[in-house]
Amino acid sequence: MAALADPTRRAIAESLAKGPAPVSQIASNLPVSRPAVSQHLKVLSDAGLVTAEPQGTRRIYRLEPVAIAALRDWCDRLWDDALAAFAAQANLISNGESQ
Amino acid sequence: MAALADPTRRAIAESLAKGPAPVSQIASNLPVSRPAVSQHLKVLSDAGLVTAEPQGTRRIYRLEPVAIAALRDWCDRLWDDALAAFAAQANLISNGESQ
């Protein structure tokens, strides 16, 4: 999740969500140089968010759906915990809490 | 979403998911000083992820569920796009693509 902190990396992720692409194509839609994109892709790859498949001199990067699912699960857990805590507090109040 | 990049802030968010708390209580469960927590809370507050309610000398922070929902929506959109792209490519192949 820390891998998606950088706006450029989020842009890369959103770009790859629309379909796999080689490095140059990704870089052409971004305001940074190609080596910068390579470095970002390394971070995303280390985080397991993307995978690369060599195809001749090109490397086709694609988004890894299971990693996105894991991220969504984290959000869901936070959401559920927050709701449970809210419900618990609501019960306390409805049971006659002193404020 | 960039606000949740820092591990300490994620820990704060997870802590607040279990229920509202004043600053000192949050800081007592973390390996950083109280001012650091205050600064993190400011970032989270600016991002709309948490809200504060003054209560005497204390300030009770609580997680903002709608912000969590927005985060989850972002994940869902990424997920849906990735699946749609995958399905589109699968259709191309099944229709007899030359690769």
Added chain:
DNA sequence: ACTTACGGTAAGTCATGTCTTACCAACACG
């Protein structure tokens, strides 16, 4: 084989962010 395109890596610069200590304001309580 030579050339060209693609992409990863190294080195270096520069900005951003995180943490600390020190200080100050505000509310509650004796």
Added chain:
DNA sequence: CGTGTTGGTAAGACATGACTTACCGTAAGT
């Protein structure tokens, strides 16, 4: 009305990270 507690802010040290240019390896095509 002083005293203690709570918490936000300032200043500064320090690390981390993002970007650039330059370079090199590798595969494809003529």
